[in-house]
Amino acid sequence: MKNAIKVACAIIVIDHKFLVVQRNENMNLPLKWEFPGGKIEQNETDEQCVLREIEEELNIEVTLVKRLTSSFFEYPNIAIELIPFLANYEKGEIKLKEHKQYILLNKKELIRLDWADADLPIVKELQEL
Numbered sequence: 001m002k003n004a005i006k007v008a009c010a011i012i013v014i015d016h017k018f019l020v021v022q023r024n025e026n027m028n029l030p031l032k033w034e035f036p037g038g039k040i041e042q043n044e045t046d047e048q049c050v051l052r053e054i055e056e057e058l059n060i061e062v063t064l065v066k067r068l069t070s071s072f073f074e075y076p077n078i079a080i081e082l083i084p085f086l087a088n089y090e091k092g093e094i095k096l097k098e099h100k101q102y103i104l105l106n107k108k109e110l111i112r113l114d115w116a117d118a119d120l121p122i123v124k125e126l127q128e129l
Ligand SMILES: Nc1nc2c([nH]c(=O)n2[C@@H]2O[C@H](COP(=O)(O)OP(=O)(O)OP(=O)(O)O)[C@@H](O)[C@H]2O)c(=O)[nH]1
Pocket: 007, 008, 009, 027, 028, 029, 033, 034, 035, 036, 037, 038, 039, 078, 080, 082, 116, 117, 118, 119
């Protein structure tokens, strides 16, 4: 895929559950579920991006555990490479800055959400971990 925009996201584990966030009505892909994260900026690594985005969007600190498999997806307006990292919650009180809501779910429950399309292969990979 040509010119895919790189987006890094975190699959954050808290008390053996996975934190997922819902996009709000005013964002692209309104009300779709996703993993918190965002576009990688110039002069930052994928890892730096995801740590920065988690601080910005959720107000918490995490540590990265493992990189999973990138998902490539072409939306009508944008092609993305979504780069997922498994992460552990470290500290801070969750305060959502951009998203409508967050929930903590176990692996099996994740499948039932209305995911952004690019996330589906990642949710599938998680089932096999
Ligand atoms: N953070 C995140 N973005 C995702 C996921 N899945 C997915 O398709 N995306 C897409 O990847 C892009 C992430 O960029 P972003 O969050 O920085 O950008 P945005 O479109 O909300 O805002 P912006 O473009 O105005 O800065 C969005 O187009 C978003 O729809 C995901 O799991 N996490």
